[in-house]
Amino acid sequence: MIATTWRVVGVGFSLLVILAAILLSGVEPQQTSFPGTGVGPDVFWTFDLRTDDLTVLLLAVVGVVSACVQVYSIGYLHERAASYTALVTLFTAAMVTVVVADSLFLLLIGWEVMGVCSYLLIGHYWERRDARSGAMKAFLMTRFADVGFLFGIFVLGIGYNTFRISELGSGPISPGALTAGTVLLLVGVVGKSAQVPLQTWLPDAMPGPSPVSALIHAATMVAAGVFLIARLYDVFVEAEATLTVLAVVACVTMLVSALCAMAAVEVKRVLAWSTVSQLAIMFAGLSLGTEDGRHAALFHLVTHASFKALLFLCAGVLLHQVGSAAFVVLRRYTRRGALRRAMPVTFVTMTIGLGALAGVPGLAGFFSKDSVVEAAWHHARDGSTIGWVVLVSVCLTAALTAFYCVRLWLWTFFRTPALAGALGAFEDDDPMADVDEPDTSKLREPSWLMLGPLVLLAIGAAGLGYADGVHVHWGVALVTTVLAVFGALPAYSLWQRGADPRPVVLEHEFGLDAAYQGAVVVPVRWFAKLAVLGDRDVIGGYVRATGRAGTLASQGFRLLQTGNVQTYLTAAVIGVVALAVLAGVIAS
Amino acid sequence: MSTLLIALLAVPALTAMVLWVLPVSFADRVAAVVGSVISGLVLVGSVWLWIDYLRPADGPGTLVGFETAPRTLPGKLYPFAETDLEWIPPLDVRFHIAVDSISIPLIMLTALLVFLCCLYSLRITPRIGRTRSLIALLLVIETGVIGTFSAVDLVLFFLFFEVVLIPMWLVIDIWGDEHDAAGRRRAATTFVLMTVLGSAVMLLGFLLIHRQAGTFDLEVLGNNPVAGGRGVPLAAAILVALGLAVKMPLWPLHIWLPDAHAKAPTVGSVLLAGLLLKLGSYGLIRILLPVLPEATTTIAPYLGGFSTVAIIAGSLACFAQTDVKRLIAYSSVGHMGFIGLGIATMSPEGLSGALFANIAHGLITGLLFFLAGAIKDRHDTSDLRTIGRALNARLPRISGLLVFASLASLGLPGLAGFWGEMLALLGAYRPADSLPRTTFLVFMVIAGLGTVLTAAYFLRLIRNLCQGDPAEYPTTAFAVDLSRIELLTWTPLVALTVVLGLAPWLLLDYWNFV
Amino acid sequence: MPLVLPLLLAVLLFCLGVYGVLARRNAITMLMSFELMLNAVNLNLVAFDAWRLDGLATGQTLAVFVITLAAAEIGLGLAIVLLLFRGHGHVDADAARDLVEQDGGIPAADGAGTAAGRTAVEKGAAS
Amino acid sequence: MTTALFSIAGAVAIAAAVLVVTSRRIVHAALWLVVALGAVAGCFGALHAEFVALVQILVYVGAIVVLVLFALMLTKAPTNPLPALTTRRSPFAAIVAGVLALLLGTGVVIAFGNEKIEPVPAGSATDVGTAVFRIWVLPFEVLSVLLLAALIGAIVLSQRKLSERSDRLSSSGKED
């Protein structure tokens, strides 16, 4: 009952968001002020709202994706549905808050509430150990970054003497403060959007329900980082150093995460790494500091939202119907060719999604990625090093993306001729794989509640590329396509041979997690022990010692009280002598 | 209005007397009802006081324009509902009470928490019984706390500050943890002895102030602060700060706190954390800053430093706790560290933050201790290892509330806990001009990391208590998940946490004086 | 006559008296030692009186008072000593120890002020 | 002349005092006390305080010492030497007393080393009488209260308890 109510509320809210986006589209940019508060003379904040093109764009994305996710969830999730749906709704609302906020603090509220919602949703299956730790990790890493974000707000807000976003960038500010503020904001963005070096939480967040992953990766949370930079683009453009940092982070991230995706052995993990990589492409576009770059990045944000949501929902179908999205489990079905046959809609939509991700010409991802490459090329042509770096990285990433997309697609859905029904390279992961033959007869498509959103998003993934008006730079298109093919070919040949070499570095995802474990978690534990020991044995020790000294002194005085009057007299006479001597000392 | 204020002070104390005079068996039965009614009336009275204060004719502190206001500090008293009587002329002590926008919210918080505690006691009391005395002591504590918040004379402040000591000691000593008689006695004694030492030291500071300024009256002192940052004023400031730091408590004087909170009964913990700790921070704001501004400037960096250490040390200590009540107690150390940092910045932002955090911490930690008490009552222990995991499966509602309270406590924006910490950090970003900014920037960064640690230990608590595999910790037959009285008691706290989180200006607007 | 002569004599008598009080066991001999001390006082008073020569005889007067005082003291003192003898059967001051601090009044663990005991901060690791 | 007289009396007083506090026989100690007090009275005489000297002999030697001897008799003090008459702490007590004597003696010598007592005509009794009844009236009156109180106190302490008395009385067949 409660669950149903929440479902209605959730879907209704998403539809409302879409409606708002439709109603607001084309409206003049405007700000709405609400009563606020001042603390001291200089700090004054209100909870202002604003609407402009960016708001509308993001509202549309959020609305559509969340509506899909809400509907899909009705079919997907049954246990603890009420709290789940409520949280998803809150999650969406928080993202909407971020999108419409004109106040840095209101934005921060949405920003952090998203963090909490993601924490709770990732931990939805709190019975599972990986869900628990993944959720905690996600929240803590983003929380850490958010501290930087908060400080960034301080620096910029005090620097510009306002906390209204629309007024930022218009006042005098010292260059140092500008750089510091934007870099600090960037820390928050890096955390939220899972860029290097805070990227490790996102793949670990995969134990959460798949619709939630779709929501996080497509429309909310991680996209918020991109949105924020786009929103504060005027400020960021002023701060060149920050953009350079952003470019470096983005380029490193896209390559690193694409490499990680190449070695991942679970569908959702591959997708997660790909999200990191694609987000980095958006950041790369933003880091160019040009209007083209911003446009390209936002374009990529929209297309990415559609195909990444689609892909996660597809993965969700696999999870829901098969029970797992690990390659090793899926292969058990695939080696008989069952998966493709039993779930044709899923297969087709997922193919479209992977195609869009890999940049197959004609699909949405192709156009948006090319627009980033094109913007970088224009910038590079103007003599910018950043432009060149971005250009090269994005092109390389395109090849790597094609590799892991093809790898995922082939290994998931197709029998490997060379292996003749064996599990192939993933056999090591599961010694029982051959013994335990799954019952493929019960495998079938899920309900249309789940397939509907899939189809809708697939249409988007296929067609959104044309929404921006088709303008193809043929040179760029050619280069990226060729690169994609170069990436796809090795994947195909490896699959053909039934081999899946996974370098240790990539499997361990560059060892960053272990490094964090050693550099942060372990010391914190040690310090915690130290703090407790310090409390107990040092501070508490002093207090205890004081108490014990009091008791001992008390005992001592009791011992001096011998009952013998002559002891008392002696003590008294000694006291007289001592006082005389003492006072003599004091007097002289 | 001054009559109302006196009534707020007198009614709970008189009720306590009446309860003690009544025969035991009868009073035990009606105590909780009487307590609820009386404390409810006090709550109504305090809200009325606030509303009356806000009327434009009386209230000095409405919102001030953004551009014109100078950078002034809250803390100085703008008396309202004033009563000023001669009391002990030979000692220059007057019975002088008044309130302003700083103290009324705290008085409301006091009234609310005591009311909720009485309400809670309608159904849920410690096993040992003796409800009559428990309720009476709660009411005496209420008088003491409200008196401290409304005292204008320093000696009166000291007096009310001491009023709460023996009742609280009794509450811990008699109704505390029934499994550990020696432990609860030790905890109670440590609490009362450390606090009394602190207040005696504070009294020395007051006397030094009197010697320097010739008066104990905060109103007069606020208008003519004691000048000088060296010598006697400095000594006075150090002594006052030390005394209040024990109460607050500031690292390393916090050692009484974990024991006292852990061993106290639920209502005792709630009042201890929700109210008694506030006496210290309120004193710092009300006395240290307006009366000894220059001397406070001298000690502010040290105050800030110790506060920062408190944030970090308190949070770290939480990681290693195995007792849920101790954990929450240690978290209070961290949170009070933020308040101390806010005060140490001596900036309007920091002080508003400290004041706001006072209220927020009272609400949230009150809720947390109520929840911990509920969990403890149901499992007969507060040891995390014995309680086991997967509370989500066994007590879903209580568990959910615990998650909510933890999130509020870790400073989630949108809930009450955030604004205080945020403003304290903002204050540290831009402390008063006379303070070394670099030092405070360092404090800000460390305190910022402290928020991460805070989040980490709360998440750890949730993970180790609420989450987990229910198969390992099967459901035991608990009578109720969330009883009606608990729902009734906790709803106001939850609601206020959300309301203040979304609309901080409900309080912040009134702390910005010209 | 040098003034120091009686003064030093007084000092010696006084200290002998002190020695007697501290060292003698019998209560009556302790009282006798007190008499020595009081005599030292009187010697002082008379000597100073003779030295001052102010015609007021203050020192001598006080000396007479002191002698009277000593008589009153010794009277009551001997009564007490006799009472002690009735009760105890002896007059040894250092053997009268009925009123010594009794142990076992309170258990040791209940001592106040022993703060934050070992249970205070429980052991536990961040697991 | 007076100096020599005083010195002799003083030496006797010291010697007797030493014996008072060290003698192993209590009765001997009491008798040595008589000598010491008498010698001090001699000192008073040498200092021209004849009245005080007289009072000293009357009250001390005549009353107090007799009282002490009575007390010794009543407490059945043995006349043979007692090894345990001084406590084991006596060396320590000697040190304490010695230090005190050293401190006081040095102080006195430094302060009064150069002062001399001039000989005066006799007749101190008149002066003392005048002083007592003209100046020191109040202490004198209070002293009388003291004597009375001490007397009553001594008497009441020497009485038997009411119950013991009534026991004795009832055993002899009388009602109280």
Next chain:
Amino acid sequence: MTITWTDWQAIAVPLVLALGAVAALLVDGFWGAGSRQLKHLCVTLVTAGAILFGFAFLVTQRNSVRPGFCRAAVEAPAECSIVFEPLTVGLWAVLLIGGLGVVGLSTYGLLDREIPVGEYHFLLLSALTGATVLAGARDLATIVIALEVVSLPSFAMVALRRDRRGSEAALKAFLVSVLSTAVMLFGISYLYGVTGSLYLQTIATQLPGIDPDLRRVAFAAGLFVIVGFGFKIAAVPFHGWLPDTYAGAPVEVTAFLAVVSKSAGVAGLLVLVTFGVAPSGSELRTVVAILAAVTMTVGNLAALRQGEAVRLLAWSSIGQVGFLLAPLAVGDAQAVVGYLAAYVVVTLGAFGAVAVVQRHRPAGLLTDYRGMIRSEPGLAAALIFFLVVLAGLPPGLAGLFTKFAAFQSVIDADLLWLAVIMAVNVMIGLAVYLRWIAELFRLPAEAPFSVDIETPAVTVISAYTAAAIVVSVLPSTLFTLIT
């Protein structure tokens, strides 16, 4: 000198007290074979009448100044033996309250222990006579003799039960007291030698300008005199006799020692320090301050682990004396008298309650008080109130404010170190009393103390409680004793 009407007025109170003493003795002596209870009542009434006359005198004459037994001096104000002035009024009021309180305390339980009533009251009034003279005395001869008048009767009272414990207690007190008298007299003899006078006023004017060589002797002399009083008020290290004597004496006499005898000692010391041997700025005040610090610390610490009620009160009274010495060391008579008054009232109350309990539980252990809050709520509440006043915490505002005044005078005299030690001792003192209070509250108790308390006891304890409440609500009364 002729004795004038003024002289009589100045000594009216002590004189009436002395006459009352004789009267009490005579009533007892000539009573005949009547009821012992009735005789007790009569004697009590005579005694109380004498004391009440003192009160009446104080009330009517509280603002007058009457020096008595004066001697005209050359080029200086007259030297007097006794002065009736506001300070005297305050001290006498405290002493008379204490005396009356002890008389009240003695209305029950005295006869049971075969204490001769007439002699008891005679000795009590004699001591009170000495105490009042001491508080007004302004010359050393009067002071030392008055002090003996306080002491000797009180030793007789200690042994009045005439049993083993009493005689031992009396002997200890007596021996220590005699030594102290000897030391004090030795000091006085030097003071006389240095200044040539026994009048405090003259000594005070002479001392600052004396020869540096003599200064050392004068200092030692002053020290000896102060030490003499130190024995009397049981300042550490001259305190050894006190716990044993308190434990050995009848409870009424213990209360007398704790209240009247101690107040008299403090009064004498106050007079001595403020008017005579230790003028402002003297090192002797430092000595007193050191004594105060040591006394309160040792007293409170030793009280921490006492298991017997009377012994705990004994040690804690040593601690309280330390607090009294602190304002005394800076010569703040108002704070001293205020503190003394509050101390007297609540100590009487505490001993009253202890007397009730000890009649039925002679062991007098703290554990005997367990659970009394339930079984004897009234008595327990009163006892708790007295203890809280002694500890100086709310609701015992009398104790709080008198401690406050002590702190204030110490701070105003720049003795921050002493103030800090006092602060620490507030904590230790609280720990002492809390142990007892905890016992009273502890439930459930096996065989809690519960009896029909005698009517006189109820009356007397109620009166003490009422007095304690009055001075708690209106603490200014304590400080206006010296107008």
